[in-house]
Amino acid sequence: MSEIKLSAKLRDTFGKGSARQSRRDALTPGVIYGHGTTPKHVGVEAHALMMALKTPNALLSLDIEGDGTELVIPKAVQRHPLKRNILHVDFLIVQKGEKVTVEVPVVTEGDLAPGGNLLETLLA
Template sequence: MEIKAGIREKTGKEVARKLRREGKIPCVAYGRGEPTLHLWVNSDVLRKLLKEERTRGGVEFVTLNIDGVGKKHAFIKEIQRNPISLQIQHVDFRIVHAGEKIYITLPIVLVGEPIGVRRGGVLDQLLHEIEVEAYLKDIPPHIEVNVEHLAIGDTIMVRDLPAQDKLRYTESPDTPVATILAPRVTVEEEKKPEEEEVAPPTEEAPPTEE
């Protein structure tokens, strides 16, 4: 996907607010051996890119077509959002080169229905993404993990992830990725039968003296 990006001649909060009012998102682009570029991109185009990332379930590499600079291959490194409205406020693009080894965070996608789930257990994914080191051409959109064999009580660790000849996981091998929890059993206490209330004996009225 190619995205047109303009150069920001000025920076600062007021400039950023003005850009957002115009339907543009302030950005920066940086990379190894590259000067930091202060940019803006169209907010609608950026939303389309993020939608494609969600649909494909992975990192989307783009070509930034920057005014006066040319084309740069990049991916979204960080997104800053308004904590209340969740609207995008700022985006960091990481510029990459074909022969460069980079660190990038990839989503972990669990595939299949575990044996333990079919027997009443609950699949709990503890690690949803993982950082890897690899050359640009060897980076997959995500890390796919088959969990069909997991029984209740089983756990997959980072060391159990699919072996990758051309990338390296940077996370500790002992970090848990997913586990099958035992089903919760709710035991209701048997209700004791309510005892019949016995009315207190009524006292006989004393005889009336005539």
């Protein structure tokens, strides 16, 4: 499985105001954690992240400015309820060859509403 390469910048300020400023600068705030490392707060280019998350590949290679490269998978993605843009991402560090078990939610569309009736027309 190939990796998608993204660049990220370490963030040294935290909180709502800092996150909003990052979004104004076209960076999506996020945090990288896992494998006993201390969490790293980063800003990832918003458009590149959005395009990477639209692909079926979930393995990302984050090139962190001044801190090396981390192989990660997106664990949690928070989106704006109306605009659907990405507000925050949690990344989980993985290692090559490591087995990872993930839960993928399946949402069915077009089912019968609760308490509704199904109308079938039989053609003879």
